[in-house]
Amino acid sequence: MIELKEEQKAVIKQQGDYAVVAITKHGVDIARTLGSSFQNADVYYMSKFEKGDEEARDIQLFTGSVRMLLPPLFESYKGLIIIISLGAVVRMIAPLLKDKKVDPAVVVIDDKGEHVISLLSGHIGGANELTKEIAAVLQARPIITTASDVQQTIPVDLFGKRFGWVWESAEKLTPVSASVVNEEKVAVVQESGEKEWWPYDRPLPENFKVFPSVAEALDQEHSAALVITHRELTEQEKRILHNGVLYRPKVIVLGMGCNRGTSAEEIEEVINETLEELQLSSKSVKALCTIDIKKAEEGLIKVANKNGWEFIYYTPTVLNSVKVEDPSETVFKYTGAYAVSEPAALLYSGAEKLELVKKKSGNVTISVAIIPY
Incomplete structure (x- = not known):
């Protein structure tokens, strides 16, 4: 049980992405319904409405003022679903607001579960979509006031x-x-x-x-x-x-080969230099592609993970199915493929030609393709 005191910060046990909060008898029933419907939602309500199955259902009970519970929830969760009057929620979260790019989604539900209101971070935080989902579960009316949604135009x-x-x-x-x-x-x-x-x-x-x-x-x-x-x-x-x-848009595909043990720093330096030379944005890179014998290459994996890129690898047979301009007997001797970076980039992108056919720099070989739409 969470005991809320003015001088202490509540210690919560977060498991999901969303927190459902209730402080009334009817609100607790709604919270329990949502807790059952959303697998990634944690439910919090006042201990005086305890029903006996809270531990089994991972429901967290609290005593004291809900005002003390909201700050840690606001800081920790992707979204808050609060079954309290709209005015009270506005007053309680006002001191917690930072910026729409970092504030969580906040959705408010009335005590009878008739209206679901998108209050905060409707777009970037996802409150508008969450409002629609909750309203569908409760058979309630979704209230969304964002102009682009109301007018059905581009957000x-x-x-x-x-x-x-x-x-x-x-x-x-x-x-x-x-x-x-x-x-x-x-x-x-x-x-x-x-x-x-x-x-x-x-x-x-x-x-x-x-x-x-x-x-x-x-x-x-x-x-x-x-x-x-x-x-x-x-x-x-x-x-x-x-x-x-x-x-x-995520349309740039990097085909890469490298010597064993090449550092992530060297690989990333080659990528950055190449994109700068081509005047392409690194924010548009979608995938880093190579041959399957490099699937455990630490440097390639680190670079892909750091940048959130897909890491894709192909067998020599698949790579050899793609016609390339300059097949190499030397590469074939060591890898079983006549080329790595060029066919890897072409295979993933589906492009007919490469933006950069091939560049060799130190221990790294790179090709670049653009996904056509």
Whole structure:
């Protein structure tokens, strides 16, 4: 049991990503329902509503003021589901707020379970989606007030997130979002990445215009821009970002080979130098690919893990199924494959040609491909 006192910080036992909190009899029933429906949710409620099965169900009881419980929950969990009046929750979490990029999702449910309200971090924190999921479980009404959701337009801070896209900078998220919801002219520049980003069963609104390149968009008048590209912009092209957000789709594939025992530092240095030479963004790298005899190569694994890239390896037979420009008898002698970096990059990307055929640098060989969409 958690005993909450003014001078002490509550010690919680976190197991899931979400915390469900209740302080009333009816709220406890809702909390128990959600605890059963969401496998990654931890339930907390006041000990005076104990039912006897809490230990078996990993439910945590507390005594004292819930106001003392919220700070550690806010700090630890991805999201909070709170069955308390909206005004009380606002007052209790107000001192805890930092930034929408780090604050957890907060969803509030009324005591009868009729309304589920997305209160905090609706987009980046995922409160809007969580609200819909909870409302479906409780057969309640989801309350979402985010303008882009209500208007069914592009949520600038979440654009492409389901594909793994990341924005380069958060600086212009707010003004560009304002242009979108106010139906001003918005240029969508897409040079790479998945094309199925419009999620609604209706045409793209007339205030949006799609361009295949930054150069073409710069020739047209617009109030804001959403730019999707894997390459670095030139100084001239950066003008489009005066009120724009730059998104990095995951489209770059690195094919690599290296000598045994090559350090992660050397591998990463070659990668960074190569991407800089090609004027490509490291944020758009999706995978590092090699031959299966390198699947335990510590340097390659470290670099992939550090950057959150997929680490893929192929057998010599599969690699040899791809035609390459310069097959090597020496490479075949040691690996059973006539080439490693080139076919590995081509296999994963599905590209017809390489952005960089092959570069040898010290103990590392690298090829680069772009996933076509």
